[in-house]
Amino acid sequence: MSAPTPNESDERLGVWLVGARGNVATTAIVGARAIARGLTGTTGMVTERAPVSRLELPPVSGFVFGGHDIERESLLEQATRQSERNGVPDGETLATVEDDLERIDERIEVGTARNCGAAVSAESQHLDPELTVGSVVEQIRSDYRAFREDHGLDRLVVVNVASTEPELDDSDAYDSREALERAIEEDDGDLPASVLYAYAAVVDGHPFVNFTPSTGNALGGIRELAVEKNVPHMGRDAKTGETLVKSALAPMFAGRNLQVLAWEGHNILGNKDGLVLEDDANAAGKLSSKGELLESILPDIGHNRVRIDYTPSLADWKTAWDYIHFEGFLDTEMKMQFTWEGSDSALAAPLVLDLVRLIAHADEHDEGGLQPQLSSFFKAPLGVDEHDFSRQLEGLTEYAERHS
Amino acid sequence: MSAPTPNESDERLGVWLVGARGNVATTAIVGARAIARGLTGTTGMVTERAPVSRLELPPVSGFVFGGHDIERESLLEQATRQSERNGVPDGETLATVEDDLERIDERIEVGTARNCGAAVSAESQHLDPELTVGSVVEQIRSDYRAFREDHGLDRLVVVNVASTEPELDDSDAYDSREALERAIEEDDGDLPASVLYAYAAVVDGHPFVNFTPSTGNALGGIRELAVEKNVPHMGRDAKTGETLVKSALAPMFAGRNLQVLAWEGHNILGNKDGLVLEDDANAAGKLSSKGELLESILPDIGHNRVRIDYTPSLADWKTAWDYIHFEGFLDTEMKMQFTWEGSDSALAAPLVLDLVRLIAHADEHDEGGLQPQLSSFFKAPLGVDEHDFSRQLEGLTEYAERHS
Amino acid sequence: MSAPTPNESDERLGVWLVGARGNVATTAIVGARAIARGLTGTTGMVTERAPVSRLELPPVSGFVFGGHDIERESLLEQATRQSERNGVPDGETLATVEDDLERIDERIEVGTARNCGAAVSAESQHLDPELTVGSVVEQIRSDYRAFREDHGLDRLVVVNVASTEPELDDSDAYDSREALERAIEEDDGDLPASVLYAYAAVVDGHPFVNFTPSTGNALGGIRELAVEKNVPHMGRDAKTGETLVKSALAPMFAGRNLQVLAWEGHNILGNKDGLVLEDDANAAGKLSSKGELLESILPDIGHNRVRIDYTPSLADWKTAWDYIHFEGFLDTEMKMQFTWEGSDSALAAPLVLDLVRLIAHADEHDEGGLQPQLSSFFKAPLGVDEHDFSRQLEGLTEYAERHS
Amino acid sequence: MSAPTPNESDERLGVWLVGARGNVATTAIVGARAIARGLTGTTGMVTERAPVSRLELPPVSGFVFGGHDIERESLLEQATRQSERNGVPDGETLATVEDDLERIDERIEVGTARNCGAAVSAESQHLDPELTVGSVVEQIRSDYRAFREDHGLDRLVVVNVASTEPELDDSDAYDSREALERAIEEDDGDLPASVLYAYAAVVDGHPFVNFTPSTGNALGGIRELAVEKNVPHMGRDAKTGETLVKSALAPMFAGRNLQVLAWEGHNILGNKDGLVLEDDANAAGKLSSKGELLESILPDIGHNRVRIDYTPSLADWKTAWDYIHFEGFLDTEMKMQFTWEGSDSALAAPLVLDLVRLIAHADEHDEGGLQPQLSSFFKAPLGVDEHDFSRQLEGLTEYAERHS
């Protein structure tokens, strides 16, 4: 249990989680409060390890949480279920942060479920689907604003940790700020929730992180807006398990000039994210950000498939089995296999906290637009071609050294 | 099957393999000749991949092979047995290079077996153990010299691919050139064969590579000599299988601030190298170069063990099973496992060819002493602390960019 | 290499393979001829191990092969491709049986492709689809008869090793001999090839084995016919890899009263069988015979899924990864995983030879109808509920003891 | 959570555990009490599954526990540590049985540590080593007797779950009752604790089970005594994890006439049992009972090795990796691998309860001597050659059918 670093700013930082009652959000909130109360260490947090820990970053213990969700069950109910089913968090930790969870739950507003797919929106509570896109955006902006004012925050970071949406068919149609804003104005029925949350954040200067494979800030129009407003933002699809391992291993095959004939990746998991991803439409984005990484590092790869299956008994535990068939010298065929058994949310949650701290840091230093130094956190880092995890991390190291 | 690149020097390069009739040497020779005859591609060779391939390097097809061994069975007999037991090389390839192997076998001289351990020297044919150390060194120097002259070579690179020796007890006693040369003069009975081969090479200006965990050029006295004579040399213990994977994976755990509680590595293999390593004395060096890597990348590791067991039916195929128990956020315990099934010599042989080319390149450019740009090839790279494979490889990339 | 047993009958036995140019058939034929020529042993053959080896069985070396196929490429071409891609058979073995293969290829007749699915029948050569069902049956009967007469055979065993067909929609419609024969007469367009091959065999007294998941002799009408004619027959879907392991392991969980929460089975393979099974229709039967076994041994199983994916680089090598999540005492969750890497046809081929010998034995002893003593060979043994491999095998042991 | 079956006898049954404060004993006691209090089901108990559940067996809820140990820490302290380190039992279950544990702990007497090896006896509290063997036996007999009288028990079953002892050098010297009793009389210094516990039980008619690989009742002298006194007893070394899997899988390779070239088994575990087994002397018996099983089922096996390594972070969780290299038809080499991750004590504890019930049943039915129907519970079942798990289990099924 390593102690938090001393090197911390003392601003009041708001953290707005879209999907605030989900697994990842709940674990991030529980973890932050457990750290604040001295119950747990910071293992798993990249910002607590040198040299990144030498940056002056907002302390996790000072985060003020709020968010949107479309789920009725409270944060505490969610956390209790997670504790019972997954063992994460453990009972003792949960007991100590119970009051915190109840307080934070009151700050969670009803979100929009536009174009989130049937797997997500069924049985949920959400903003009236009859509202115009413009009114939805206004509502979200006002939620952000009210939170910031009510809690006297110096800064508000918005993080999308909501369920994965189906892919947007024609994302090129919103390639410029102008096209996007016209679409909002004209009540374009295709725009998905993630884009509205992202737009509402960036247009008002709130740094934005897309932890999910959903479209969000990947849209050309939002990227242009972020540059114009000098708002830092980054995404997409956090790299936590099998894909993280791939980004560490694939460069080894490339670096040794070994020919990968086939890389089969088979994932089984049992949480709600897994259930949503059973729906082919919602899985599309996930599979593509998982798959592209290999094609990028191993352009000559012979065969590359990723499967995600729902196995209820595993709860939040994700197991991946990867089988790598490769050829070496003298046409010799060889094999590597791995299995990865991790708690999905325990892997994701500390990265949420890291990203909040680092994007707040960029914002404080007036560094707007995409944040390539954060590429190591994402399966499909916006604006970055490098997928080798070690080299991506060097980008963060250099950033840390530059700023400390 | 990628074609060799055009960018090649045309010098006559001699390649002297100590342990020339072993698995690694045989596969390297078969492979080089098969490439020369257009039978196979260069998959597995780092020097055939951009940006290293942009260097002007001696072509593999022009290598003139010779060497030392203490084994009576001919190169062709060895290769035939390998082909039958391991399937590497395949029968067709072997048939085509048969004459080459017979010709090269005539250039293999009897070596010394001093302090190589009982597992190695029993039943071997070797230089008279009654000879003084000084005479052994003279014999080796004269073998190198004669080969160079007989074949009109522009340069001779010496590579140690002989069986692993027991560790040298007191390597500090030979910390300076002066101490080492006095020990040779005074017929010091402790000096092992690998040191004598290395000394004989470096003192006469032949670049030297130690592919094995044996002492060889790691000794202080030889390192000093190499600086004084400006001779390039590097080692030790080539990184081909399980340890290669470790050097790609361990940085991922470090980079994400995940706490490795235990890393168990269990290797089974069935070739002569495996048999020799069954002997605890001979295994010591191997286990320590395999083990140190993790301690270096993961200084807080809780438990770290490597086992090597001999499983005859596997022949040259090495299987490793690694079990990694780690802790993440909220004290969550998770696991990763991998298995690696590779042909040991098919993995090693192309690296022998790469190292010959790259050390010859350094020699041509008058870059003497240790060669840190070659660190990615070794489990215990001399003079280099970095063990992250991606970062080691960047050193080679930078070298290639600097020179091309 | 164990020598064939002495205890053999000397009748001339014909072996008619439906799908004679496929992987399984080719390997069975190559193996039988290699045994006949003393090139290989009988490892993998159940009938060559006590106590089954004590039965008086027709010698493999005396098998006279013929068959149907819809593929144009010759047996030798198939075997050569298998040898090159899979390494099974090896080059030397293939060379020795080449003449045998050419001779046997001339005895392969053009078959019917009725209702075999697009994945199979495209580009094939087959009996005119305009023929009535009745005429097709007549053609097949006459092919069997001619073969028997031309080669002076004492007995003809027919084995279906053709590609898996799509499932028959309404198999109950052919529940009696009478219904089936009326359907043939009335030119019922739904009857698939496997049923026609089976009917033609049984109606003329040829013992029949269905090695595949296709309908064939599983149909009520054929079972009735076999009883009436006292013809031995058995099936279906030979148990060679992952499912074999399941039938050995699942009883352990049952026997120890451990609760299996989830059993995930993921298969990858690269041969033509794999390609055909990529087609959902053709895969249906396979997945159901693979899946039912677990439900039968573990009636309380929580979750049970089997996947088959096509991975071209694996050729005939099938790799299965199974993940078993189970609960024990004090609600403790535990895990078992296995991988199985086998040559599909090397596993299947000896069983073809075993089944031919054992069904010929039953025929000689006038034991018609289903053959429950052969249940251990099948994923979905007709007429047998026992799926525990050890207990199934005891049935065979008892049969052997009864007859020897 | 299945409810206990109604079919139960109502005698007062005493259960005396030698090693009562160890992992296995503690988990068995916690489990029995949790069942009694309705907190948990009986998953993992063989006697709660048909047809064995149809026997009239003493109810677990009525077991009266007592025992010997040489460890000072109380049962509750042990259970608390297990709960925290292993998660088994969970906190809620533990809380509910706390009082039970405290009460039972008072019934644990100080045992003898004779010839248990330094790894066990150091720092322990045990009977004065200066006592004669005869006096030790008297003390143990009187402990058993007092417990039986104090609690008005109808029957007392003794189970050895103490740490594994080093192997007895010359077990043939105690081959008859007469030789053994003379050795006790003559104060023979070689007799180990397990033999004394077993002798004291059998001589006074208490049924005895040896759950460990220690000598105990395997000695000829005790077997003779048990026959003369008609006392049921059985052993040795309960089959819970890797070896259980082997006994289910190995018959599959045998049954299909596949040639196992090598079977490598590698176990890592982190509990006190693991620590004791790090000591080569104590491990000897364990490795031999684990190893013999394969030799017995696969007499032609090429290579067979089992390793047990101590990995502290795993606590009570044992992971086994097994690698099976086998050859099939046409000399094709193939591979199977498995991993098994189980809580050692959660696997063992229900079997302790099962064995108590079943040996009490035999005693009630005056069936003395060895109990072959219990062979499926043991790695080295005394007096039984059959190692195939399915067939061993059939012995139990037949016993159950005979008695119900």
Ligand SMILES: NC(=O)c1ccc[n+]([C@@H]2O[C@H](COP(=O)([O-])OP(=O)(O)OC[C@H]3O[C@@H](n4cnc5c(N)ncnc54)[C@H](O)[C@@H]3O)[C@@H](O)[C@H]2O)c1
């Ligand atoms: N390791 C990881 O867990 C990991 C890694 C990378 C990416 N992700 C992504 O993070 C996201 C969250 O994962 P999770 O496991 O927490 O999933 P989850 O299903 O547990 O939580 C998602 C939450 O989002 C809410 N939600 C859905 N649509 C919404 C909307 N339109 N507006 C507001 N709230 C909405 C849901 O009600 C739910 O509470 C997913 O997109 C997942 O793919 C997770």
Ligand SMILES: NC(=O)c1ccc[n+]([C@@H]2O[C@H](COP(=O)([O-])OP(=O)(O)OC[C@H]3O[C@@H](n4cnc5c(N)ncnc54)[C@H](O)[C@@H]3O)[C@@H](O)[C@H]2O)c1
């Ligand atoms: N993947 C790999 O194969 C790999 C990786 C790293 C290091 N290495 C090292 O490379 C070396 C060779 O491995 P191998 O598999 O070829 O082993 P090998 O046993 O097949 O060959 C070693 C050869 O060295 C010869 N030899 C032994 N002592 C000698 C001496 N004193 N002088 C001259 N010749 C001598 C032997 O006779 C034999 O022919 C070993 O030290 C091994 O540890 C191999």
Ligand SMILES: NC(=O)c1ccc[n+]([C@@H]2O[C@H](COP(=O)([O-])OP(=O)(O)OC[C@H]3O[C@@H](n4cnc5c(N)ncnc54)[C@H](O)[C@@H]3O)[C@@H](O)[C@H]2O)c1
């Ligand atoms: N381990 C195993 O290989 C295994 C195990 C169990 C079952 N099987 C089953 O055995 C069958 C054969 O497997 P394979 O690997 O040899 O497949 P394959 O695709 O290599 O061979 C099938 C052959 O059947 C021929 N064929 C297809 N339809 C036909 C028809 N209607 N009439 C005559 N010939 C026809 C094809 O042309 C081909 O030559 C498959 O159904 C498979 O599912 C195989």
Ligand SMILES: NC(=O)c1ccc[n+]([C@@H]2O[C@H](COP(=O)([O-])OP(=O)(O)OC[C@H]3O[C@@H](n4cnc5c(N)ncnc54)[C@H](O)[C@@H]3O)[C@@H](O)[C@H]2O)c1
């Ligand atoms: N799955 C399993 O856990 C399993 C399976 C088969 C066999 N076993 C065997 O069961 C035994 C117990 O395993 P465990 O995990 O509970 O070990 P443990 O080390 O946790 O417990 C052993 C207990 O025995 C006590 N003990 C040692 N010597 C004694 C003596 N001479 N007299 C009285 N008490 C003594 C110790 O103090 C300790 O409390 C071991 O021999 C083990 O090999 C366990």
Ligand code: NA
């Ligand atoms: Na080049």
Ligand code: NA
């Ligand atoms: Na009962």
